[in-house]
Amino acid sequence: MLSFHTSWKDRKDTYTHKPLPLQCTSLNFRAFQFAQAMLFAIEEINNSTDLLPGVILGYKLFNTCGNVARSVGVTLALANGNEIVSVPSKAPCTRPAYVQAIMGEISSSPTMAIASVIGPFYVPVVSHFATCACLSDKTKYPSFLRTIPSDYYQSRALAHLVKYFGWTWVGAIRTNNDYGNNGMATFTETAQQLDICLEYSVSFFRTDPYVKIQKIIDIIKASTSKVIVAFLSHADFDVLIREFSNHNLSGYQWVGSESWIFDSQTAAMDKHHILDGAIGLSIPKAHVSGLREFMLDVKPLNSSNNELFTEFWESLFSCKFKGLKSTAEAERECTGHEDLTGVQNSFTDMSLMPIFNNVYKGVYAVAHALHNILKCNKTCNNNMQLDPFTILQHILKIHFKTKEGDEVDFNENGDPAAKYEIINWQPRENSIVEFVSVGLYDTSLAPEKQLNLQNKSFIWTRNSKQVPVSACSEKCPPGTRKVFQKGRPVCCYDCISCAEGEISNITDSVTCVRCPPEFWSNERRDACIKKEAVFLSYTEIMGALLTAASLFGACMTIGVAFIFFKYRKTSIVRANNSELSFLLLFSLTLCFLCSLTFIGQPSDWSCMLRHVTFGITFVLCISCLLGKTMVVLMAFRATYPGSNVKKWFGQTQQRLCVTGFTLIQVIICIIWLTTSPPFPFKNFKEFKDKIILECALGSAVGFWAVLGYIGLLAVLCFIFAFLARKLPDNFNEAQFITFSMLIFCAVWITFIPAYVSSPGKFSVAVEIFAILASSFGLLICIFMPKCYIILLKPEKNTKKNMMGKKAPYSF
Secondary structure, eight states, X not given: OBOSEEEEOOOOOOSSSOOOOOOEEEEOHHHHHHHHHHHHHHHHHHTOSSSSTTOOOOOOBOBOTTOHHHHHHHHHHHHHTOOOOSXXXXXXXXXXXOOSOEEOOSXXXXXXXXXXXXXXXXXXXXXXXXXXXXXXXTTTOTTEEESSOOHHHHHHHHHXXXXXXXXXXXXXXXXXXXXXXXXXXXXXXXXXXXXXXXXXXXXXXXXXXXXXXXXXXHHHHHOOOXXXXXXXXXXXXXXXXHHHHHTTOOSOEEEEOTTTTTOHHHHHHOTTOTTTTOEEEEOOOOOOTTHHHHHHSOOOOSOXXXXXXXXXXXXXXXOBOTTSOOOOOOOSBOOSXXXXXXXXXXXXXXXXXXXXXHHHHHHHHHHHHHHHHTTOSSSOOTTSOOOHHHHHHHHHHOEEEXXXXXXXXXXTTSOOOOEEEEEEEEEOGGGOEEEEEEEEEETTSOGGGSEEEOSOOOOBGGGBXXXXXXXXXOOOOTTEEEEEOTXXXXXXXXXXXXXXXXXXXSTTOSXXXXXXXXXXXXXXXXXXXXXXXXXXXXXXXXXXXXXXXXXXXXXXXXXXXXXXXXXXXXXXXXXXXXXXXXXXXXXXXXXXXXXXXXXXXXXXHHHHHHHHHHHHHHHHHHHHHHHHHHHHHHHHHTTSTTOOHHHHSSHHHHHHHHHHHHHHHHHHHHHHHHHSOOEEEEEOSSOSSEEEEEEEOSOHHHHHHHHHHHHHHHHHHHHHXXXXXXXXXXXXXXXXXHHHHHHHHHHHHHHHHHHHHOOTHHHHXXXXXXXXXXXXXXXXXXXXXXXXXXXXXXXXOSHHHHHOOOOOOOO
């Protein structure tokens, strides 16, 4: 069953009388080529002594015109045994007139009709060109087989081909039948999985009115996509290509299915070369020795009464039979003995040799099944009763090689292995288009190896060497992400820069990835770079100044100690407990030096050392001041009649007092360090692009206990000093201690909010500043007046002057 015509005149049935016979139009030379290929195979088999020896295969040809209703009618007549023979074979069959197998049809829709009608009878239907994936459904089409791959593979291969070249925004045209609709449905599904979007998808059938063609042209012109996937049969595309050429639809990259991509007839109709550079899938090239010569050796007509062959002969040789009703317009009379020498038309074109080979393999598949059923060796068992179901089962099991070495077998769905050549239309001189094979698509390989493009130079639309670009939106570069446009396909999007701290290092990223905590995004937002580690170092200006101030304070304190040691025998040094003075100077030196532990990169030891040293040295310092204040206060209390205070606050008691106060702080620090000590901590919260290296307190209770204890002693020292400020003496040390404690308390009260609110390394600087300020305050207020007298006013540094009565300072 073949479509010797590709179209028909549309008719409107009134259902009041019997419909008129279908009037077929548009003679199809391709179907005659397929018929010749079948006859060639049958003659080879009938002349073979190895395959079906002694058995002669017969045939009957039916014209379906590609029409579903006509196909169903022919199939029903065939099943009932009432078929009308379109072309009789030379020798009449002597066996019962029931068919063993049906070869055909060309298109998927008529083939589906044939297979569904004949399926319940299990008569094998072997097609060479019906590719619809739906025909693989054995529940609907149990007796269907084919020698051409299913469109399931072709549609997926086309989608992967489009993806390979980076085309994400394409248009689609399909034949409005089962071949086009099912093929495009699979393509669309695969395209969605590969992030390919269809701007439009339109259908067309060759019998559609011109208005439909004009609408398709308007859609293409209004579109922004530059790639068109054409899943069309050659008969439908031949109609469209004429109108596309008239409207000069050039500049589009065409991607084609196997039906037209290697059809030279379609290329010949492309007068304006709008299809140049087209790419698509074709059945791999094939060669059948002797077929070309057989096909071109057209046998003279024995009878001129057959209208179909009369029309074919007249169209082939552009002549007209005398006395016969004919549609030919040629003036030359046909003799019936013309030959094809010098004739150039689609019948003499051999570009569809791969399809002719499929016809050839289909006939041989049936013959091998019959050979096995009839148990042929040198002869066949002609007495065996044949039934279609047995033939079908044997066809599904056959596996053989043709004379050219092609393997023939079928899977459980009646499909062969899928393998395609990738064809590129490359224009040559004299307006000739060459179908150049540029790759393969083989489904028998691993998925990542199925598509294999060769390193050949492609030619694209308008003879360009550059791969066309077809995208709804330009690719989003690294450092940006896609934001889909509302109400549009996913291929249409805007590119926005990644937020701070986020990156995208691939093209067309959907999301931005946040950098790890220790990293930050660079300016281009395409890489994470390590954050700068920030801490108060000796090399920066602030660290250097604080270090200098600390060392200066320590040197200054040592200098004072040296002066006191040199003049230790003088009255002003001896007057206020020189032992406590030297201990105070020692503790002040430690206070200045302990600030150095706050500078530099924090470590486990430095974090514990800085707070512990600070806490203990300051308590030692204030304990000495407290001892001095209590000495002054108690000294005057001891002069009262009957007072025994001096006995309870002598040198030993003062040492015990200082030791006791300091020991309490030591115990607090030990508890803090053993329970939850300070530790190095990376602070990511203060600054987005920096890491603050600081010392975490560990236990906040421990830190504030150390600080609170210092504050408690400072308050007690201030109270005692304030009470002793007006006691009569030329050099009452309590006055200077009071001033120093005022400065000390002011500094540390101010420190608390400043420390809490300062970020990162500045909080460390605030703490160092508080230590240095309070240390300088103590050093200057207590010792500078004494040094002034020792060095500049030595005449006042006498016992008489120290014991002289003088009105006290008031403040």
